[in-house]
Amino acid sequence: MTNSDFPQHDETLDTERERALRAGLAEYDLADDDLSLLEDEISDESGAPQQKALPVLAIIGRPNVGKSTLVNRILGRREAVVEDKPGVTRDRVTYPAEWAGRDFNLVDTGGWESDVLGIDARVADQAEIAIALADAIIFVVDATVGATATDEQVVKLLRRAKKPVILCANKVDSERQELDATELWGLGLGEPYPVSALHGRGTGEILDAAMKILPRESAHGTLRPQGPRRVALVGRPNVGKSSLLNKVAKENRVVVDDFAGTTRDPVDELIVLKDKPWVFVDTAGIRRRVHQTKGADFYASLRTQAAIEKSEVVVVLLDASTPLTEQDQRVVSQVIDSGRAVVLAFNKWDLVDEDRRPFLEREIEKDLVQMTWAPRVNVSARTGWHTEKLVPALEKSLTSWDTRIPTGRLNSFLGELVAANPHPLRGGKQSRILFATQASTRPPRFVIFATGFIEAGYRRFIERRLREEFGFEGSPIEISVRIREKRKR
Secondary structure (H helix, E strand, O other): OOHHHOOOOOHHHHHHHHHHHHHHHHHEOOOHHHHHHHHOOOOOOOOOOOOOOOOEEEEEOOOOOOHHHHHHHHHOOOOOOOOOOOOOOOOOEEEEEEEOOEEEEEEEOOOOOOOOOHHHHHHHHHHHHHHHHOOEEEEEEEOOOOOOHHHHHHHHHHHHHOOOEEEEEEOOOOHHHHHHHHHHHHHOOOOEEEOEOOOOEOHHHHHHHHHHHOOOOOOOOOOOOOOOEEEEEEOOOOOOHHHHHHHHHOOOOOOOOOOOOOOOOOEEEEEEEOOEEEEEEEOOOOOOOHHHOOHHHHHHHHHHHHHHHHOOEEEEEEEOOOOOOHHHHHHHHHHHHHOOEEEEEEEOHHHOOOOHHHHHHHHHHHHOHHHOOOOEEEOEOOOOEOHHHHHHHHHHHHHHHOOOOOHHHHHHHHHHHHHHOOOOOEOOEOOOEEEEEEEEOOOOEEEEEEOOOOOHHHHHHHHHHHHHHHOOOOOOOEEEEEEOOEOOO
16 A cells, blocks of 8 residues: 555644654653664565476375375475374375475375275365376385275276376384385385385485486476465364355365365465466364364364465355354464454355344454454355455455555654543543554554553554554554653753
8 A cells, every 4th residue: 555545634644743753752761672673664575486397296195194294204394284094185286395405285185095985085076186287206005914905996097197207115113024015016106115104214215216207397286476374274174265266266176065164285276367467275174272173183273273374365254144153263262362464254155044134243243343343245155256356355365464664654644633532531641642653564553652652542543543544454453562761861
């Protein structure tokens, strides 16, 4: 937002007021960080554009052979959700990775199985899509079990895809078990590499082999245009996050099922909407407090929080057809605490009848009072109704999140505000605002220098009037007060 977007004001008077108030601060004891704040120019963060489409290495195999454990070993951190039971990973999830100076995209997939129904069939579909979009593949087999009928079906799938393949004989934890790996020559994919993804044994050798067959530039990977904004889709389980992502992408990018909790890993997808690139992140549903979750849900909740932190704007999905829940309020609080721009999306609007709407409005007034500043969009992820209204709402929230108010204009605004509505007396004294500055954007953070404590109610009053004057629709605002005393002579 530029200065011309704000209500008309005399910039010369604003500048003179700023100079006078800055000069007046010289009479007060200021800490080093106060001086640093007053001297620093605000800096905007901008990501460096990626210049080429990175090659794609996909990890494929049947359920529970250790694919996600191998992914974590390659990444050097616990990124993919791992639990000792089959079917934990469901979507194909892409992670940026590096080995021996080579950057590439690593794709974790759900386990592939033949002749399965329901959610398992959709998981298998995503694994097949991952094969089609990969430049090279690591096929993971459990060496302690040997080649199964399902493994042989995967081999047929890989042969039809005509992609270069490295055979990973996983769970070879010692030299004595290497004999188990040799039996996998029978799959006809060449030399099996004995690996223990759990302990790291042999992962360097298999990655060296993968780098030899992985091209320098992808024939399938997507070149990310400069500066796509990151959007996290969050909400309680089964509220429609994955369905919404698939609808805006106009294809089935992630697994969708009526079973709550289908998504476990955050899924990044580059989507072009109205000629602009966006990175949408589908996240696991926030069920309950993190310390009350366990297993895969525990790690999924941590990754959802990390996805929110990496995003710039968060779309909070709420089920408009049912009463708002404690879980919904917990999601809202988590997003507010993150400091990200926000859009409220009321999903399943096609299921809302005339009798439900007055109740919904009362619920919003009562339960979402802390987010009255967020733009609202009513959508149906199932039918696609009004999903095109998401982009204007996202842009409005991001513009507010990036907004900076000139210091002179801010102090003129506060001067007029305080003159008309002085801070209440406390103990016979009245706190006086000396100077204010916007310390940063993303979200907008304001620092007020005052002679005494500014009550919480008066801070909320300042925030409300800031929004009325300058907008900030869709962005949280943070206001902090630094109490400073006059320098002793």
